[in-house]
Amino acid sequence: MSTFPKSKLLSSSADSPDFIPFALPDINSDEEEAVIEVLRSGWITTGHKAKEFENKFAEAVGAKFAVAVNSATAAMHLALEAIGLADDDEVIVPTYTFAATAEVVRYFGARPVLVDIDSDTFNISLSEIEKAVTPKTKAIIPVHIAGYPVKIEEINDLASRHGIHVIEDAAHAFPCEINNKKIGSISDFTCFSFYANKTITTAEGGMICTDNPEWADRCRIMSLHGISKDAWKRFSSQGSWKYNIIAPGFKYNLTDIAAALGIVQLDKAEQMRSRREYIASEYNKAFSSLDSVTLPYSDCKNVKHAWQLYMLRIVPEKLRLSRDQIIEELRKAGVGCSVHYIPLHCHKYYQDKYGFNDNNFPNAYAEYKKEISLPIYSSMKNSDIMSVIEKVQNILLSNAL
Numbered sequence: 549m550s551t552f553p554k555s556k557l558l559s560s561s562a563d564s565p566d567f568i569p570f571a572l573p574d575i576n577s578d579e580e581e582a583v584i585e586v587l588r589s590g591w592i593t594t595g596h597k598a599k600e601f602e603n604k605f606a607e608a609v610g611a612k613f614a615v616a617v618n619s620a621t622a623a624m625h626l627a628l629e630a631i632g633l634a635d636d637d638e639v640i641v642p643t644y645t646f647a648a649t650a651e652v653v654r655y656f657g658a659r660p661v662l663v664d665i666d667s668d669t670f671n672i673s674l675s676e677i678e679k680a681v682t683p684k685t686k687a688i689i690p691v692h693i694a695g696y697p698v699k700i701e702e703i704n705d706l707a708s709r710h711g712i713h714v715i716e717d718a719a720h721a722f723p724c725e726i727n728n729k730k731i732g733s734i735s736d737f738t739c740f741s742f743y744a745n746k747t748i749t750t751a752e753g754g755m756i757c758t759d760n761p762e763w764a765d766r767c768r769i770m771s772l773h774g775i776s777k778d779a780w781k782r783f784s785s786q787g788s789w790k791y792n793i794i795a796p797g798f799k800y801n802l803t804d805i806a807a808a809l810g811i812v813q814l815d816k817a818e819q820m821r822s823r824r825e826y827i828a829s830e831y832n833k834a835f836s837s838l839d840s841v842t843l844p845y846s847d848c849k850n851v852k853h854a855w856q857l858y859m860l861r862i863v864p865e866k867l868r869l870s871r872d873q874i875i876e877e878l879r880k881a882g883v884g885c886s887v888h889y890i891p892l893h894c895h896k897y898y899q900d901k902y903g904f905n906d907n908n909f910p911n912a913y914a915e916y917k918k919e920i921s922l923p924i925y926s927s928m929k930n931s932d933i934m935s936v937i938e939k940v941q942n943i944l945l946s947n948a949l
């Protein structure tokens with residue numbers, strides 16, 4: 549089929565063909581065939597496949613409604629639009645997250661109120677949320693960092709006491725459960741990502757889950773120009789040429805090509821998750837004896853961990869090298885790593901706009917300084933896992949203090 553040098557494309561930052569990249573999608577001939585079928589069908593954008601993906605995804609997470617969109621960023625934007633966010637409002641967001649979680653609040657001119665995290669889990673701190681609530685607070689966007697669920701029931705209790713909405717950024721959290729409840733079935737909205745390095749992928753894609761039919765309708769309409777009828781109905785045999793614009797919407801619909809990929813990925817989501825769980829357990833076993841690192845928080849009592857990330861932390865006092873130097877050593881040894889995340893309050897835009905400095909959220913900053921994300925994806929071979937373990941051990945042991 550493809551004549552592209554695959555390993556070159558996927559590990560463009562490294563020179564060696566043995567380089568283990570930080571992330572890789574798990575895609576094989578099932579996905580290829582599903583995509584080709586759509587390409588040959590004559591209907592390549594939003595249509596029956598997108599609808600099928602929505603129905604299957606809603607069922608998988610226990611939500612009444614699922615609206616497929618082209619990113620989690622779009623999903624969160626639409627959820628905030630559906631609750632009527634306005635420029636004078638505030639939305640509580642953890643500082644320890646990706647750009648998307650807060651930028652969607654800025655789309656409305658509203659204020660993302662950043663709060664600190666719990667050091668053990670990297671997840672937003674419940675007590676810090678409580679302190680951040682004001683009469684202007686309209687919503688909270690908690691993030692399940694690495695796929696380890698936040699205390700979402702407590703957050704919902706707090707939110708309903710204050711009359712505010714909960715929109716989960718579940719970009720890392722599929723499949724994921726807490727106290728036998730699936731992430732996707734709990735809050736007002738749950739937004740998932742199917743970006744290339746997420747737990748299931750459609751290359752680019754996202755899903756909004758909600759149990760509220762009006763919100764689901766609003767998100768669907770606004771995902772396609774604010775037009776009151778789905779375009780695919782317009783162009784199908786039951787449709788007509790008539791349409792009505794009820795609001796200035798967006799262009800966030802998911803293509804059938806992407807949805808076909810998503811349907812296949814959804815089928816193997818649990819299988820891929822258990823492979824990541826296995827990788828995490830191998831890493832934990834191997835690194836538990838090193839006193840220069842701490843293992844990711846993984847008290848999995850009443851929790852199904854999605855293991856989207858394996859977040860190792862160094863103990864700086866025990867090492868001659870900095871975190872950044874260790875990442876560089878690993879890269880040279882052929883292991884791609886990353887850091888999740890540079891807290892939002894450390895970025896220029898948020899510092900300029902809101903006067904933050906690096907020390908404003910001490911837990912987030914301290915954990916960020918220690919964090920190294922190791923490769924954890926289901927297409928890793930056993931030899932890849934062994935190789936990562938060996939190289940991490942070598943570099944840490946030979947630089948121990």
Ligand SMILES: *Cc1c(COP(=O)(O)O)cnc(C)c1O
Binds near residue numbers: 621648742754
């Ligand atoms: C990936 C990610 C997003 C954005 O997802 P897209 O589908 O790329 O828009 C949002 N939040 C977090 C925490 C993420 O990791």
